[in-house]
Amino acid sequence: MCFPDTPTLRTPALLATLFVFAVLSLGTLHGLKLQPAGVDFAGMWGGAKAAVSNVGRLYDFHYVSELQNWPLGPGRLRPYAYPPSALLFLVPFSMVPWNVGYLIWTALTGAFFAWAGFRVGAPKWFVLIPWVASAAFCGQVTFLVGGLVMAALTLTEAPILAGVLFGMAAAVKPQLLMLLPLALIAEARWKTIVATGVTGLAIGAIAGLVWGLAPWFEWLNALPRFEHLVVSDTRGLVYNAITPYSALTYWNGEGSVALLLAPGAAYWVWRTFHRGSDIADRLIALFGGAFLISPYAMSYELALFAPATAIYLARTRDSRWPGYVLAAIAQAFVIHPAFFNLALTLTLPLQKALSALPIFGRHPEVDAEPSLISRG
Numbered sequence: 001m002c003f004p005d006t007p008t009l010r011t012p013a014l015l016a017t018l019f020v021f022a023v024l025s026l027g028t029l030h031g032l033k034l035q036p037a038g039v040d041f042a043g044m045w046g047g048a049k050a051a052v053s054n055v056g057r058l059y060d061f062h063y064v065s066e067l068q069n070w071p072l073g074p075g076r077l078r079p080y081a082y083p084p085s086a087l088l089f090l091v092p093f094s095m096v097p098w099n100v101g102y103l104i105w106t107a108l109t110g111a112f113f114a115w116a117g118f119r120v121g122a123p124k125w126f127v128l129i130p131w132v133a134s135a136a137f138c139g140q141v142t143f144l145v146g147g148l149v150m151a152a153l154t155l156t157e158a159p160i161l162a163g164v165l166f167g168m169a170a171a172v173k174p175q176l177l178m179l180l181p182l183a184l185i186a187e188a189r190w191k192t193i194v195a196t197g198v199t200g201l202a203i204g205a206i207a208g209l210v211w212g213l214a215p216w217f218e219w220l221n222a223l224p225r226f227e228h229l230v231v232s233d234t235r236g237l238v239y240n241a242i243t244p245y246s247a248l249t250y251w252n253g254e255g256s257v258a259l260l261l262a263p264g265a266a267y268w269v270w271r272t273f274h275r276g277s278d279i280a281d282r283l284i285a286l287f288g289g290a291f292l293i294s295p296y297a298m299s300y301e302l303a304l305f306a307p308a309t310a311i312y313l314a315r316t317r318d319s320r321w322p323g324y325v326l327a328a329i330a331q332a333f334v335i336h337p338a339f340f341n342l343a344l345t346l347t348l349p350l351q352k353a354l355s356a357l358p359i360f361g362r363h364p365e366v367d368a369e370p371s372l373i374s375r376g
Contacts, residue, residue, distance in 0.1 A: 010316040017313065017325055018125055024332055025133035038102030039078065040300075041139025042068045045101050047080025048094035051087045055211045058084070059222035061229070068098060081226040082141070084207040084215040085171035085200075089144070102139045110136055113143035116150035117307035120279045126310030130332045135303035145169045145176055146304045149286070153279060156189075163195020170196065171203040175297075176304075179269045179289045183282070186273035227295055240338050242302065245295040247339035255295065265289035272349075280308035281349045288346050299338040302331070305345045312348045323351045 031037075046064040050057055057063040061079035068078060082090075093101035117126050126132070135142040152165035166184075170177040184193045208216070238250045244258035265288075272285035287304045291297050309331070312324045331344035 010321060013325065014313065014316055017329060018128055020329060021125075021128040021130055021332060024130035025128055028130065028133040028137050031137055036099070037137050038099060038106070038139035041102040041105055042098045043078040043080055044082065044086075044090050044139075044141070045094050045098040046078065047082065048087055048090040050080065051084075051091060051211060051215075052094060055215060058211075058215050059218045061222075061225070077229065079222075079226060079229070081219075081222060082172065083174065083204075083219050084211055085203045086141070086173070087211070088203060088207060089168075089172060106136050106139055106143070109141075109143035109147065112147040113150075113303075116147040117310075119154050120150045120283070120307055120311075122307035122310045123314050126306050129303075129306040129309060129328075131300065131302040132306050135300040138298075138300045140300050141172050142301055142303050145173050146307075149177070150279075150283065150307065152192075153282060159189055159191035160195045162189070163192040163197075164199045166192065166196040167199025167203065170200050175294050176287060176290050176301075178293070179266060179286060182266055183269050183273040183286055186270045187276075239336050240299045240334075241296055242299055242338045242342040243291050243294050243297050244339055245293075246297075247337045250337045258295075259293060262293045265292040277349075278311075280311040281352075283308040284345065284349055288342070291342055299334070299341060302338075302341055302345065309345065309348065320351050320355055324348060327351070 043064065046067040047058060049067050050060075050064050054063070058080060061077045064080045065076070065078045093105050095101075096104070113132075114127055118124060148165045148169035152162040152169070155162035155165070166177065166180060170180070180196070181193065184196070204216075238246050241247075241250075244261060245255040248257055249255040269285045269289045272281050277285075284305060287301075291301070309328050313321075313328055315321055315324065318324070327344050327347045331341050335341050335344075
């Protein structure tokens with residue numbers, strides 16, 4: 001979608017972009033031809049069910065798949081691969097059939113994610129960004145973790161509560177928060193660091209008291225099996241993974257080469273948080289940095305960037321706005337391998353950083369009077 005770079009056309013262009021987003025979001029329903037909604041939640045539901053009935057088989061991939069009465073047929077694995085600490089959030093939803101639990105889970109965590117997105121300043125239409133619909137369709141933990149992190153980032157005047165929320169998010173999906181300690185150190189949020197650690201340890205200890213220590217060791221042993229299942233055995237899944245590791249594996253390269261990005265990712269997070277960058281840049285750096293050095297993450301995780309992407313799109317009086325909207329539109333389409341979707345998202349702060357260089361001159365960001373559609 002190309003349009004002249006004139007301020008009077010930017011509001012219609014944004015409306016056209018939102019229409020494209022809405023159509024693509026509705027297109028998520030085409031996935032029903034391949035699988036029922038909530039299949040990822042089914043794995044979490046099965047794990048929670050196993051924790052209640054037979055915790056010794058919590059990381060038995062076949063057993064957990066059988067508990068689900070897996071709708072795609074026998075032999076198709078849908079394991080539980082989260083740490084035991086995540087069970088504290090999931091077990092209540094295992095008390096009902098998995099499809100009912102999926103609807104309740106998605107409604108509650110989706111509402112929380114939307115609220116947190118509004119809290120960080122994203123316009124209300126950010127939920128139209130197609131990856132939000134994708135995360136809802138899968139029934140993943142994306143909304144819960146994203147909501148907790150966004151809420152915590154805004155609680156600068158309540159450092160203990162912020163740490164509690166960060167700790168809860170890390171207890172569910174720790175790999176998404178692997179660079180959080182560096183970010184908090186860069187901001188000198190010492191109380192938040194302590195509260196995060198104490199919360200994570202407390203949740204882990206409670207899980208240990210309820211289910212014992214054995215599941216923790218079994219989880220660590222299960223991670224290589226899960227990675228092998230996704231990255232090595234299921235090429236179609238790697239096709240939809242967003243990390244450089246997965247892309248290199250897909251291209252028959254050596255995925256571990258992606259670990260060379262770790263110093264750059266760490267520096268990016270440190271610089272972004274140390275400089276006190278805006279919330280959109282901090283969200284993109286925190287999650288984007290983690291994805292750059294993670295072995296595996298699927299495309300639905302791009303929903304984590306939806307609030308930040310919308311914040312960029314709302315800057316219709318920024319001279320760089322045409323670049324933002326083109327990147328956002330391209331990112332909204334399914335691209336294979338899906339690493340390119342992540343790369344397009346990361347161009348948003350990159351465009352701003354490059355345009356700030358003296359060679360490009362000054363680029364004012366946002367007018368004092370944002371448009372009504374930009375405010376959402």
